[in-house]
């Protein structure tokens with residue numbers, strides 16, 4: 643199965659997990675960026691507000707065409723019990739080009755169920771596999787990643 647991992651990461655946690663999954667699957671990966679508009683304290687507050695409102699935000703151009711892949715794995719930090727605005731935008735823009743989807747999120751400890759539900763709702767796609775990692779789990783994510791991958795292979 644040709645797989646692409648698409649993720650957003652403000653402080654590199656989701657990036658680290660995305661790269662671990664990439665290593666296991668030996669697949670392509672694309673980081674979604676939005677011009678660092680959520681950096682710093684002000685960015686934190688703006689990010690929380692925009693995620694609460696379910697807002698999308700402008701993203702930088704992508705380099706990988708999702709329609710070239712059998713499966714797209716979406717990775718997002720949880721912001722205010724939601725996916726981040728940049729991932730919301732990615733789904734609004736490219737969902738039609740995605741054949742199959744799986745998703746994961748990283749968080750401090752709450753809101754992951756709502757964030758994953760929102761991805762399924764916005765995409766309208768049954769997720770082949772889902773995973774959340776809390777800050778407690780993030781140091782040793784191997785077992786959860788293995789389970790996550792087993793469902794999509």
Ligand SMILES: Cc1cc2nc3c(=O)[nH]c(=O)nc-3n(C[C@H](O)[C@H](O)[C@H](O)COP(=O)(O)O)c2cc1C
Pocket residue numbers: 650651652653654655656657685686687688689690691719720721722723724748749750751752753754
């Ligand atoms: C604006 C904002 C809102 C957040 N909201 C939540 C939340 O609702 N629940 C939670 O458990 N963590 C929340 N977090 C923490 C992040 O989800 C967590 O630190 C995540 O692992 C960061 O991923 P990253 O390093 O890839 O950016 C929030 C972080 C930010 C910046």
